[in-house]
Every structure is written in C-alpha cells, then in structure tokens.
Amino acid sequence: MNLVLLQKCYDFYLYLNQVTKAFPKSEKFVLAAQLKDLFLEIIRSIIRANKSSDKRRHLLECDVRLEEFKLLLRLSKDLQYLKLRQYEFASGLIVEIGKLLGGWIKSNR
Template structure:
C-alpha cells in the first residue's frame, strides 16, 4: 500500500480521537478516571499501533493487534452509551468514524497479502 494511504488511516484515527475527546467531555466526573480514561487509553493505543504497523516490515501481528484494539474501543464506546454517559447521536457518529478506520485497516491488510 502506498505511503499516502497508510497516512490516510492514521489521519482517520486522529479525527476519530478528536471527536472522541469532545464526546468524553459529557461523561460524569465520577467516570473521568475510569471509563473515560480507559477509552482514551484505548484510542492512544490504537494510534500507536497504526504508527507501528506503518513503520514495520512484517505487519501481520501488528494488524491483528490493531484489530483487537478496534474491537476493544467499540465495546468501551458501546458501554458508555449503554450506561447513559454518551448520547445516542454522539455514539452513532463516533462508531461511524471508528468503523471507517476498521474498513481502512481491512483494505490495508488485504493489500499486504
């Protein structure tokens, strides 16, 4: 995959994280050091793994790690919505951005086979 496309997935992840930060502001203070912090950590880990995959020659295990982190983040966001911390519209938009990153990852993985 050309470098330009690899950077595109990183930019999409970056945009998703920016949106996530805005959405996490709505979480109650009691969740600031628990679910909100865990969600932020997951977003950072996702970005770090995308950068790592971009730099590595053998990418297969890193792709798997990104896929796992994407799924973890999906569940954290879903939990925030289920507990009433995240309005459905924000949940929907955030999930859409996350799914776009997932689709780009799938294309990147396919291109490397």
C-alpha cells in the same frame, strides 16, 4: 504510511476527547480514560505497522484493540454517558476506520 487511516484516527481522537469531557466525574478517570488510552494504542499500532517489517502482526493487534474499543464505546452509550447521536456518529467513524484497517490487513497477506 497509510496516511488516510492515520488522519481519520487522529481526527476521531479529537472528537473522542471532546465527548468524554461530558462523562460523569466518577467515570472521567475510569471509562473515559480507558477509551482514550485504548484509542491512542490503536494509533500507536498503526504507526508501528507502518515502520515495521512485520506489519501484519501490528495490524492484527490494532484490529483487536479496535474491537475492544467498540465494546467500551457501546458500554458508554448503554450507561448513557454518550448521547445516542454521539454514539451513532462515533460508530460510523469507527466502521470507516475498521474498513480502512481491514483493507490494509488484506493487502499485507
């Protein structure tokens, strides 16, 4: 299992859970929930990739979800639900997660 990637995603989810608590009440059950649900799907895809004989399919699904997540994260910043420094910190972690995922995808060609 790619434990480093899984641990980074787990840690990021804990951070995401904290910062989305400050979202406006009207968005806690919409955008905040979508962000958290999508990131949990990313974590599930990593676990599926590890357990499956068809790793590449699950990794590519994970990569697509990560791109969707980036868009929602940027939207959260543009709507000013995330502070700029929170967005920059989160984006840095997502870039790191993306690099680890990309490396795993390349190793499974």
